[in-house]
Amino acid sequence: MERHGLDPAAPAQGQRVDHSVVDESRARLDRFMTIAAPKLDQLFGLVGLSGCGVLLTDESGIILDQRCSDGDRTTFEDWGLAVGADWSEAAEGTNGIGTCLTEKRRITIHRDDHFLARNIGMSCMDAPIFGPDGGLLAALDVSSARVDQTEAYNRLIAAMVDQTAHAIEADFFRASYPKARIVVADSAEGGAATLLAVDGDDIVIGATREARKALGLSPSGTFTPRPASDIFGREDGPRGFEKAERAAVVRALTRANGNVSEAARALGIGRATLYRRMKRLGLDDT
Incomplete structure (x- = not known):
C-alpha cells in the first residue's frame, strides 16, 4: 500500500505487457529458456494432474512460458496467470512470483497470504533461478486455484519447485562453460x-x-x-614452477599406471631424467 500504492480490494484483473516486451525478453533469454524447457515439462508431468500450472518468468516477474492442462487453461487466464502477465510486487503486491524475486528465495504464498483480495483463491510455490554471474535471472512458479489444495501438499510441491530451479540453474551454468x-x-x-x-x-x-x-x-x-x-585452500608443499612440474610428473605417472618409462616418453624426456626429477620432487617409485 505504501510502496506501490495498491488497493487490496481492487477488482481489476492484473497487468499485461505488450507482446513486443515478451518477445524481447524471450529473445534475450532464448538459450536459457531452451535449456529450461525439458525441466518445465518434467515438473508439469508431476503436478499437472492435480490442477497445477507451471510458469517461468523473467527477473522482473513477466511470465514468459507456461504449462497447464487444456481443462485448466481458462481458469488460469481468469486468474491472470498467462504469458505476458506482470506478477511483480509492484503490480500484484505480495504473491509467489513477485515476492520470490524481491526476496531472492524460495517461497510459498498460500491463498489469503496474497495481498490482493482477488488472488486469495490460489496457492503459489516459487523458487528463484540465478544466472552464471550469480545475478537473478528468473522465477519458477507452480500455481493452483484448487480450493482443496492444502498447505501440506503445497510443501511437497514447493520442494519439487526448488529442486527443479536448482537443476535448471546447474544445467545453464554447465552450458555457459x-x-x-x-x-x-x-x-x-x-x-x-x-x-x-x-x-x-x-x-x-x-x-x-x-x-x-x-x-x-x-x-x-x-x-x-x-x-x-x-x-x-590447498597451498601446502611446493609452489610456483616446482609445483607445476610436480603436477605434470604425477599426472604422467598416473596416466601410465606407474610405468616410469611410459611416463618419460609422454613427457618427452629420458627415463633417467625423469628419475632424477622424481627424486628432486620427493616422489618415489610408488
Missing part, C-alpha cells in the same frame, strides 16, 4: 547448484551464486579468475 571442467563444491544448503567452472590450467573461471556464497566470494557480478588451489 562448455569447455571447462565443472566441480561440485560443498554447500550447507542441500540440493543447491554449488558449481565451479575450472579451465585446463586449473584456473577457476566461473562460479554459481551458491558456490560464491559457500566460498566467501561476492554473490554476483563479474567473476575474477583465480587458481583453484587458492579457492580450495
